[in-house]
Amino acid sequence: MHKKLMLALCLFVWPAAAQRIAIRAGNLVDPAKGTVSKDQVIVVENGKITAIGAGVAIPKDAQVVDLSKQWVMPGLMDAHTHVTFEEIPGKAPFEAMYLKQSTAFRSLQGVHIGKVLLDAGFTTMRDVGNEADYACVELKKAIQKGWVDGPTLQCAGKIIGPFGGQSKGMPEEVGGFWLHEYIDADTADEVRKAIHQNIYYGADVIKLATDNSDYFYTEEEIRAAADESHNAGRALAVHVYGGRAADNVIRGGADSLEHGFALTVEQLKMMKEKGVYLVGTDFPEAHLAGLNPSNETLADAKKLGDQIVERLKNANKIGVKMAFGSDTVTGMPGRTRADMVFDYLAVWKAAGVSNADILKAMTTNCAELLRVNKERGAIAAGQFADIIAMPGDPLQEIETLRKVNFVMKNGKVVRAAK
Numbered sequence: 001m002h003k004k005l006m007l008a009l010c011l012f013v014w015p016a017a018a019q020r021i022a023i024r025a026g027n028l029v030d031p032a033k034g035t036v037s038k039d040q041v042i043v044v045e046n047g048k049i050t051a052i053g054a055g056v057a058i059p060k061d062a063q064v065v066d067l068s069k070q071w072v073m074p075g076l077m078d079a080h081t082h083v084t085f086e087e088i089p090g091k092a093p094f095e096a097m098y099l100k101q102s103t104a105f106r107s108l109q110g111v112h113i114g115k116v117l118l119d120a121g122f123t124t125m126r127d128v129g130n131e132a133d134y135a136c137v138e139l140k141k142a143i144q145k146g147w148v149d150g151p152t153l154q155c156a157g158k159i160i161g162p163f164g165g166q167s168k169g170m171p172e173e174v175g176g177f178w179l180h181e182y183i184d185a186d187t188a189d190e191v192r193k194a195i196h197q198n199i200y201y202g203a204d205v206i207k208l209a210t211d212n213s214d215y216f217y218t219e220e221e222i223r224a225a226a227d228e229s230h231n232a233g234r235a236l237a238v239h240v241y242g243g244r245a246a247d248n249v250i251r252g253g254a255d256s257l258e259h260g261f262a263l264t265v266e267q268l269k270m271m272k273e274k275g276v277y278l279v280g281t282d283f284p285e286a287h288l289a290g291l292n293p294s295n296e297t298l299a300d301a302k303k304l305g306d307q308i309v310e311r312l313k314n315a316n317k318i319g320v321k322m323a324f325g326s327d328t329v330t331g332m333p334g335r336t337r338a339d340m341v342f343d344y345l346a347v348w349k350a351a352g353v354s355n356a357d358i359l360k361a362m363t364t365n366c367a368e369l370l371r372v373n374k375e376r377g378a379i380a381a382g383q384f385a386d387i388i389a390m391p392g393d394p395l396q397e398i399e400t401l402r403k404v405n406f407v408m409k410n411g412k413v414v415r416a417a418k
């Protein structure tokens, strides 16, 4: 037989051995149970966890990662991010970003912010829009191709809302420039069409913003959006603060309310009853002040900051399902996007949420809301190997999450422990 042909056949019959990694985990944190198991071995093959336990043998050909002095847990998730968006600093209006930044710029910004967050331990993120012309979708493709390292992304595409998107008070003659970021949809049929457009261009989740003005979606319009999203296997996330608009969102069948700063105890109870998630985007007061630093807004920031803590406290007491969501879109001098996201931990602590429940909100709860719990959110056989480690126990001190020094995503080490 021809030599070359024989070689080709050999390669076909005996493919190269899959790369195996064995992790020695000194302390394995299980966020679902709030427990720590000692001296576990995690075997990773082709991006997924194949075995885990104290007595698991390390395969001979495996590359060994020694985290025996570390605390190891599933990668973190954030259900409300804007990876391709950062507010233009200074006193520029919110709308300036749609006017001054191209989709290409936004995608490249996402490369940078995505890497910062991945290195900090966020292996999965749900991006809820403000991505110009599908900048997040393009970033997601680049990450999937392995061109750049970034978290596993779910993208929303353009945010769907009643006329005007999230712009305010623009003169009629400038036209609908917000369509760079939003889709105007003012009836149930228009909402359905907008959802089709987003899915066509690559959306994994549907995002509505309902109460930017005095008009907002009816219960029937929300129900149309929920049905259309669910038929296509996607979750429906709705930006809403409170009031009658929030009643409609809860009753209409949304999967999550985003923000919900003004939700009443009755509304939170209704959410608990219906199993609707709160993605509270619980802004720290300092961030709120930074959104528009004037004397007037400092007082406003304090008031809203207190309201957020109170609402989070109530939601936690009532037992509303909560998924961690940050919504960080501002920059602060000398601080990374990840530093700012971790600032939310103090707000959750101030509201009396236990460290175990905070970790759950950042892993298993997010995974359920994102509909990926069968494949991500836990360290278990069959799950993708999204694994992080740090030199202390986050169940004892939640701020230890800031010290994440090892990150594996889909079985690839993207940040090695020092």
Ligand SMILES: [Zn+2]
Pocket: 080, 081, 082, 128, 327
């Ligand atoms: Zn947001």
